Amino acid sequence: MIYMKTRLLFLFLLLTVTASAQEADSLLKSLSADSLPPTVDAVFKSTRVVLSHSSETQKKHDLDMRIRHHFGDIGGRFGSAHTFYGLDLASDLFIGFDYGISDDLTVAIGRSKTDELFNFSGKYKLLKQKNNGAMPANLTLFAQMGWIAREPFNASEFVDYTDRFSYFLQAIISRKFSQRLSLEVMPGFLLRKNVSDANEPENLFTLGFAGRMKLTKRLSFVADYTLVNGLSRPKDLATTYYNPLGVGLEIETGGHIFSLNFMNAEYIIENNFIPNTRKSWNDGGVRFGFTISRNFTLFKSKNKDSDKQSKIY
């Protein structure tokens, strides 16, 4: 018994001495084992992909000013050289502001040319992807109200004032698969009153898909597609509607993001482009569009730590 104890003590001491002579590298490795945050950042560079929202929200106290243009048809009856391939026309214009109340909650306001639509939205990052296996994906919830401010086209329109309002709800599920590739799926639901086609239901289910492929550190290929036809929408409508598809390049330079896109959707805001995309990629209905986004930090940080206080002169 005593002999066993001595042997254990001997082993222990042997370990002590060898451990002190351990390589600095393996010690460093064990010391910094849990020093890296498990969160996966920058799933997308911007809060939008092409037409659709990405799972990203604004950083706390950051204000994003966003200007977006959709031009006219490149080809077909309204396009070609007579309209300079659509650049003479603007099918929709948008200016909006997104503000981060916290890193996870963003509120936004915007105005579109089409229908003089004002939109008010809230976006909340509920679940965040972790690289330690605890959470495989991000989940962001998005809700947007649209308010049509234009005069009625005829007496039967907007009889009830609430007919001017529409609501869009969406769950954005995304995953950063690698440094280059991020994908997302977005089930959504649109509620509205202002329906132009007699057979069309007021409410529509949507299912969106979007992705980003980084080409360089600051340049990405982005694309999104929203299923509207083929879900709850009936097939026998007087007007032919198409599913919106957008592709583009996104360039990030510090606080600016420039997005150059091609898409068949005439309109910019979900409450407009989900129910009313009447153009197709097949017959020249595709158009050019761009976004300029600029981030401003609104409040000076109250950070007391002088090692972290940045300053712009």
Add this chain to the structure above:
Amino acid sequence: MISTKKIISLVLIVLFVMLYLCGSAQTYVSKNIRASIYSSTPLEDIKAASDKASAVLITSTREVAVQVPVKSLEFDRKLMQEHFNENYMESDKYPFAKFKGIIAEQLDFSKDGEYDVTVNGVLSVHGVDQKRSIPGKISIKNGTVQISTAFKVACANHKIKIPTVVFTKIAEQISVKAEGKLNLLKQ
């Protein structure tokens, strides 16, 4: 009734204890070294700091190593922090910045004192290793070791590209500081 084996064990134990007490192979460690970076240009001063750097000092070999988890560096502005990790440091690919070297001077770690030292070794940032000779200060007091250093890192030496649009806002040379207290590693 004492066996030879027991005697041998006892002798060995005494030897090891002596070896241990001599302090010939003492190791000091820390998990919360403060590391900070500072970029200064006429247009913008950018600062970031972390308290999660690790350090190891092995007295027998005079080896020193400091490692900073790049993502633990906190900026005033979160968007800037995101760009720092995504566009410049590629922190997912190269999660740590590290310096490992040998102290040039002979120090007596058993006595209290303050020493200006030079550490010759390798600085690895953004996956690029650079041979560096870095000045620092080591003070020994009551069995703890305080280290501090300040040096500059040229972005170009570590293949960190600064695009022309932000060239006026980010310095070509980044000032780096690190300091903290290391404690004797308890087994």
